[in-house]
Amino acid sequence: NAGVMQNPRHLVRRRGQEARLRCSPVKGHSHVYWYRQLPEEGLKFMVYLQKENIIDESGMPKERFSAEFPKEGPSILRIQQVVRGDSAAYFCASSIDRGTEAFFGQGTRLTVV
Amino acid sequence: GQQLNQSPQSMFIQEGEDVSMNCTSSSIFNTWLWYKQDPGEGPVLLIALYKAGELTSNGRLTAQFGTTRKDSFLNISASIPSDVGIYFCAGSSTGTNAGKSTFGDGTTLTVKP
Numbered sequence: 001n002a003g004v005m006q007n008p009r010h011l012v013r014r015r016g017q018e019a020r021l022r023c024s025p026v027k028g029h030s031h032v033y034w035y036r037q038l039p040e041e042g043l044k045f046m047v048y049l050q051k052e053n054i055i056d057e058s059g060m061p062k063e064r065f066s067a068e069f070p071k072e073g074p075s076i077l078r079i080q081q082v083v084r085g086d087s088a089a090y091f092c093a094s095s096i097d098r099g100t101e102a103f104f105g106q107g108t109r110l111t112v113v
Numbered sequence: 114g115q116q117l118n119q120s121p122q123s124m125f126i127q128e129g130e131d132v133s134m135n136c137t138s139s140s141i142f143n144t145w146l147w148y149k150q151d152p153g154e155g156p157v158l159l160i161a162l163y164k165a166g167e168l169t170s171n172g173r174l175t176a177q178f179g180t181t182r183k184d185s186f187l188n189i190s191a192s193i194p195s196d197v198g199i200y201f202c203a204g205s206s207t208g209t210n211a212g213k214s215t216f217g218d219g220t221t222l223t224v225k226p
Contacts, residue, residue, distance in 0.1 A: 004155075033213060040218070041219075042119075042219055043156065043214075045215070048212060048213050101158055101161055101212075104148075104155035104157070106153070106154055
């Protein structure tokens, strides 16, 4: 059984470019969560999605960030016009149901130069 | 917003020693979770607690959900070198949705052989 798969593992972008982070949840999981982790800090919740719907985006910056979880394919976290402050590790987690534990992927480490 | 205070920030111990770390919050949580994160990896769930006062063990790990629902601790007995890593507490208050959590800033554990 494959766990949560995130790609790429490492992503380098120049300021002003777009970053697209992908997350394939555990097979059969329809709930996806995105978190951001700055160096030496804990994870900060960004957005919670269920197939084709955004359930809670209270942790997502209002500008430049968007997320989707289409009917087919992985969940995508998209950051437009990246800035240096966007450099962080972005983790995706998935769960089979709303009330069950979520399992994390290995993360995508975004570096903005 | 909700914040978790996790302590200590770091610990240096000898192999075989017991370890204790804790988390406190100004808010009530319905679920407490303890994760371990190795360098370059995503968090891995160690123990989940769902009821105030609950004491749960997982091998050499024991965690408790405080009776006030505002704190939790994690104990590791007879530490071994592979216990090295960052331990995070996380609390969830949105019903039983354990996928959306507030994380502490972590306790970095170093075990000297």
